[in-house]
Amino acid sequence: NAGVMQNPRHLVRRRGQEARLRCSPMKGHSHVYWYRQLPEEGLKFMVYLQKENIIDESGMPKERFSAEFPKEGPSILRIQQVVRGDSAAYFCASSPPNRGGHTGELFFGEGSRLTVL
């Protein structure tokens, strides 16, 4: 089984441009989570989505950031008008649907590393 797939692995943008990060969950998983990793700060939860629904976006910055998980295709994290402070590694994780036996762990992709010049 393919794991969580993220692309691009590395992305360079100039200030003011847009960044789009994609995530395809593991086969059979219908829940997607986005985390941001900054040096010395660990992973910070951003948003949790199911197909066509944002369930929890309590960790998303109020401006410039948005996420979607359409009925078809990957989940996308979109950052508009990027600034240098957006430079970070963005990780996507997935989990299976709610059913007996799921022990709460998340399965992570290898991350997308955004550099803003």
Added chain:
Amino acid sequence: AQSVTQLGSHVSVSEGALVLLRCNYSSSVPPYLFWYVQYPNQGLQLLLKYTSAATLVKGINGFEAEFKKSETSFHLTKPSAHMSDAAEYFCAVSEGNQAGTALIFGKGTTLSVSS
């Protein structure tokens, strides 16, 4: 609210020495606890998890962790370090096993292993 504290952002050990990475958690309900490992420029890989069964949990690569409710701790240990264990380790907590329960991570501990 849940939180995780990892004591020591950097730990250095010699090859063959005991590895001890500390994690304390805060949770209002019985927690689910996890340790993940991250190698450079890679994603996070699950090492082990505590889900209210046995308090001593064994994971991959010879790691284990013990859940101690009285100390609100979930420290990670390995009897003998290998060079290949050098990586960043993250402790995480969730307040349930329901899909959709996000994990809350600590800031991580970087493990260095010297020969």
